Amino acid sequence: MALNMAALGGAGAGGASATQMPIDASKFPLPLPDWLAGNPLFTAGFGLGVMGAAMSVLTRSAALAEVAFRRQMLMSLEIPSKDYAYQWVMQWMVANRIHGSRHLGVETTYSKDAAGRQTAAFDFIPSTGRHWVRWRGNFILVERARETKTVDMSTGAPWETLTLTALSLRPHVFQDILAEAKQAALAREEGMTIIYQCYGHEWRPFGTPKRIRPFDSVVLDSGVSEQVFDDIQDFLRSHQWYLERGIPYRRGYLLHGPPGCGKTSFVSALAGRLGYNICVLNLGDPSMTDDRLAHMLAVVPPRCIVLLEDVDFAVSQQTPADPSGPYAGVTRASFSGLLNALDGVISTEERVVCMTTNHYHALPRALVRPGRVDLTVYVGLASKSQLKQMYLRFFPGEEDLSETFAAVCEDEGLSMAELQGYFMFFKNKPQEAVANIQAWLDERRKVHQEQLKQMQQASQPPQASQPPQASQPPPSE
Structure with a gap:
């Protein structure tokens, strides 16, 4: 019995010593001093609870501080794709480059002139996601978001939003960016006339300016x-x-x-x-x-x-509504x-x-x-003064020849388009333009007379066809 009690006492002492064994401080996320790691109250769990609560408070405080910092120190500008400034800012970003980006988009500008010459230009634009732009010593975060579930019904293009974020130390940075983007857009259109056509319920530029x-x-x-x-x-x-x-x-x-x-x-x-x-x-x-x-x-x-x-x-x-097709029922x-x-x-x-x-x-x-x-x-057919001005427009300084040309063409009823087409055959040849005008007018009269004759024949009602006459028998002898 004494042996058993000793054994139990030894076990109890061993258990007590195991319970009071210090915890390895290297396992904690934060370094702890030796006097705290060896404290029996701390090692029993009370200190760990206090420390966890303190960490939770610090985490929430950091989150609140971040929100307060974003509200007080950061400002954002949101530009929807339907706004005029959207394309201006996108082109402004192309001109100012995109720093640190590996994911870009491309906009291709293709044009073909009347002579058949083709030109194509490629502009790299920020793709969807986040990008950084440095402008006048400011770092600007650019976030381009695209809505995949909502599209523009008139064009089929998805809705997009461009958000610029910068420090609020310069409150006028966005106004300066928009002003510079607008000025650059107007400079590209300076000396140009933009032709708009309606697509759906909005006006959009047609072709190049x-x-x-x-x-x-x-x-x-x-x-x-x-x-x-x-x-x-x-x-x-x-x-x-x-x-x-x-x-x-x-x-x-x-x-x-x-x-x-x-x-x-x-x-x-x-x-x-x-x-x-x-x-x-x-x-x-x-x-x-x-x-x-x-x-x-x-x-x-x-x-x-x-x-x-x-x-x-x-x-x-007044065309009635189409009963079928893509515009069925549209008045x-x-x-x-x-x-x-x-x-x-x-x-x-x-x-x-x-x-x-x-x-x-x-x-x-x-x-x-x-x-x-x-x-x-x-706006009628060319008068004598118009004939003279048109001739001088193509051949400046030829006052005498312009008088002769206007006198020959005065009563011919020429349109300005006909005159321009005629002058195109005599580039830098003012004398030949006057020498050949009479022959051209004579040929023009013949063509008009033939066209008039064809129109008159087409307007006449068709004549009734005569029945064939029966053959007469030969006279009897």
Whole structure:
């Protein structure tokens, strides 16, 4: 019995010594001093609980400090892909390079001129993800996010968001970036005219920007060009005058005359001189409804002229809804819808509209009344002064030859397109252009006479065919 008690006592002593054995301090995440690691209260678990609670408090405090730091020391700018500044900032990033990025995207600009020359340029842009850009001593975090489940119904492109994050030590850094991106975009478009077309329910640039056409390159009759330009200049300066008198601030112009006389070319040259762009609105689009027409006229980009070409064709034919196909059941824009969009309750202001037509007398009076058409301009066949100006345009300084050329062609009813086509055969040959004009006019008359004869024959009703006569029997002998 004594032996057993001794054994138990020895076991108890051994157990007590095992319980009080110090813990290896190297296993803790933080270095502990020897006096703390050998403390029996600490090693019993109380100190470990206190230490865990302290670590939890430190972790949450660090998270709160990070949130406070981001709120107080960081600022962000979010730019959606539908905003005008989105493309400006993307092009700005291309110009400023992307530092430390191994994942890039590419935008290809392809163009082909009238001579068939093809050019292609590749611009590297930041792909989806995070990128760093250094600009004027600032490190900017660029995050490009793409929504894969939501797309633009008009184009099928996914929605994107560009987020810029920087230190708030310079609060105007984003304003400076946007101003520089805008200035760079305008510099690329300087001396250019952008042509917009409507895609879905928004205006988008069509093709590459065109060089501004010189205003004097379109030769109209004496005083016509300056009359239209002075009128539109007066309109642009009279916004307050319209507002004080309760007059809708919009202006409509109608250019009418034979085809090929320079109506559309004059609109392009007028936009270039004003520093405006052109929005081409196609009323014959099968998807163009009355609501869409009113919406497109309401969201015209700033500093743009709205061009409605061949408006007589659009208002003279009411095409019924297509019973099948991609536009099944779509009711096209009506004449009343056009009138309401131009000058109705739903019409918008601060707008310049130019309409062209080859058949002025076919237009309804409701369309050409003041308020919808404020100035009507006839752009006709070449007069004697136009013939002379056109000749001097191609052959500067040839005053005597221009008089001779104008005297020969004065009563021929030539359009400006015909004159330009003729002069293209005599580049840098003013004398040959005058020497060959009479033969060219004679050939032109023959062609017109043949065309007129064919049209007259086609318009005549077909004659009834005569029944064949029965053969007569030979006379009897």
